[in-house]
Each structure stands twice: as structure tokens, then as C-alpha cells.
Amino acid sequence: MSKADILDTILERKRVEIDLLARRYTRGELETLARAAPAPRGFIRALQARLAAGGAGVIAEIKRASPSKGLIREDFDPAWLARQYESGGAACLSVLTDEKFFQGHNAFLVQARAACSLPAIRKDFLIDETQIIEARAIGADAVLLIAAALEPARLKALYDCARHWQLDVLVEIHDGEELEQVLSAGLGEGWLLGINNRNLRTFATSLDATLDLLPRLPAQLPVVTESGIGSAADVAHMRAHGVQMFLVGESLMRQERPGAALRALIA
Numbered sequence: 001m002s003k004a005d006i007l008d009t010i011l012e013r014k015r016v017e018i019d020l021l022a023r024r025y026t027r028g029e030l031e032t033l034a035r036a037a038p039a040p041r042g043f044i045r046a047l048q049a050r051l052a053a054g055g056a057g058v059i060a061e062i063k064r065a066s067p068s069k070g071l072i073r074e075d076f077d078p079a080w081l082a083r084q085y086e087s088g089g090a091a092c093l094s095v096l097t098d099e100k101f102f103q104g105h106n107a108f109l110v111q112a113r114a115a116c117s118l119p120a121i122r123k124d125f126l127i128d129e130t131q132i133i134e135a136r137a138i139g140a141d142a143v144l145l146i147a148a149a150l151e152p153a154r155l156k157a158l159y160d161c162a163r164h165w166q167l168d169v170l171v172e173i174h175d176g177e178e179l180e181q182v183l184s185a186g187l188g189e190g191w192l193l194g195i196n197n198r199n200l201r202t203f204a205t206s207l208d209a210t211l212d213l214l215p216r217l218p219a220q221l222p223v224v225t226e227s228g229i230g231s232a233a234d235v236a237h238m239r240a241h242g243v244q245m246f247l248v249g250e251s252l253m254r255q256e257r258p259g260a261a262l263r264a265l266i267a
């Protein structure tokens with residue numbers, strides 16, 4: 001697969017999945033499932049609590065495979081991983097639910113969340129309200145919205161839908177242009193900005209993607225640095241620049257004991 005069009009390729013697949021979802025459930029049925037889901041755990045609140053205690057706020061990711069790396073972890077048990085991450089000091093979980101490109105599954109979020117007390121974000125490529133209601137139906141506490149995939153008006157509509165369903169939102173950007181788009185969308189409370197350090201054309205990660213944008217961020221806007229965080233030195237470097245929240249996947253998933261690895265990362 002060409003790297004240049006990975007997001008387009010993924011979004012094309014998502015449109016098929018949205019059609020399949022609509023054949024499986026009416027909107028009313030999905031809403032009934034969402035109302036019956038376990039009450040949301042505060043995703044942003046859990047991160048804020050870590051920061052208030054002087055620690056780093058880590059969103060630890062359950063990620064079996066990726067488009068850039070293929071299979072990351074063969075021995076894959078979402079419930080066990082969730083317990084590892086909780087014992088290692090994670091504030092929240094991120095669970096990939098995309099099946100085709102990340103070998104994820106909705107069931108992984110259900111299993112991971114049930115195995116611990118951490119809030120979980122549904123990590124997927126969400127472009128339609130029904131996917132957000134589905135996220136709540138499977139028990140998600142937050143959703144990811146990717147600015148590169150959404151015009152500002154669609155971003156606002158999906159954010160409103162998420163907030164209606166008491167979901168927190170992580171809004172992901174890659175560059176200054178996307179930052180301006182997000183800031184123009186008129187989002188209220190209940191969201192965090194994520195800066196993804198992975199270049200979607202080359203798949204290369206550089207923490208400079210986050211550092212370069214810091215001077216352009218409005219004061220008080222909480223920021224999560226995402227992707228490519230591999231060492232305690234990376235975490236210390238970012239914290240020295242005022243970045244206190246981290247989304248970490250692959251470097252933990254490759255460890256025999258991801259919980260101990262997380263503890264060492266934020267020691």
C-alpha cells in the first residue's frame with residue numbers, strides 16, 4: 001500500500017463499515033445500546049488527576065498491529081494488557097478498534113475496560129455520528145477525532161455528538177494548518193488536543209512535530225503528544241518543555257512486561 005494515501009485508503013474502508021453498521025442496526029437501536037452501556041469514566045478527569053499529583057498523564061495503547069509496522073505483538077490479550085498498564089501507572093487506555101489496518105476489534109475495548117478501572121478511548125477513524133454512538137455502546141469513555149479527516153464543520157458536528165453522549169474527545173492534528181482548522185471549529189469544553197508525531201506520508205516519527213507547534217498553542221489548551229515515544233529520556237525531554245500527557249503504543253506493546261516498561265518510562 002502506498003504510504004501517501006494511507007488516510008484516504010483507511011477512510012474509504014470506514015465508509016464501507018459505516019454502511020455495514022447501518023445495515024446491522026437502526027440509529028434508534030444503536031442509541032438504545034449506547035444508553036445501556038456502563039456509565040462513562042472521566043477520561044480527561046483521569047489525566048488531570050495524574051497531572052495534579054505531579055506525574056505524567058499516560059494514555060497507554062493496546063495496539064496489535066499497524067500499517068507502518070505490521071504485527072507488533074503476537075501474544076495479545078487485551079484484558080491482561082489493560083491490567084499491566086493499570087499497574088504500570090497509566091491514567092487511561094487507548095484501544096484500537098480498527099480491524100483491517102490495525103488488527104483491532106470492538107471486543108478488545110470491551111475486554112480491556114472490563115479488566116481494569118481505567119477510562120478508555122476508542123482509537124479508530126471516526127467520520128460519522130453512528131460510529132460515535134457505537135463507541136459509547138461498546139463502553140468507550142472518549143473518542144478520537146482526526147482533523148486531517150474532517151472539515152471544521154464536520155469536526156464540530158462529531159464533537160457535539162460525542163459530548164451529547166458524555167464522551168470526552170481527543171482531537172488530533174499533525175501540523176499548524178490543522179491546528180488553525182481545529183481552533184476555528186468552535187469546540188467547547190471536554191476535549192484535548194493531540195499532536196501526532198507520525199508523518200502519515202513517510203510514517204517517520206519525530207517529537208519535533210510536537211515541540212514545533214508548542215509556541216502556537218493557546219495558553220491553557222491541554223496537549224497530548226502522540227506516537228514515537230520510546231524512552232524515559234523522550235518523556236523527560238517533553239516534560240521539560242511543558243508537555244505532560246503522552247499517548248504511547250508500540251514501545252510498550254513490544255515489551256514482555258508492558259506494565260513494568262511503562263513504570264520505567266515515567267519514573
Ligand SMILES: O=C(O)c1ccccc1NCC(=O)[C@H](O)[C@H](O)COP(=O)(O)O
Nearest residue numbers: 066067068226227228229248249250251
Ligand atoms: O501507527 C501507525 O502506523 C499509523 C499509521 C497510519 C495512521 C495512524 C497510525 N497510528 C495511530 C496512532 O496514532 C498511534 O497508534 C498512536 O499515536 C501510538 O503511536 P506509537 O506509540 O508510535 O505506537
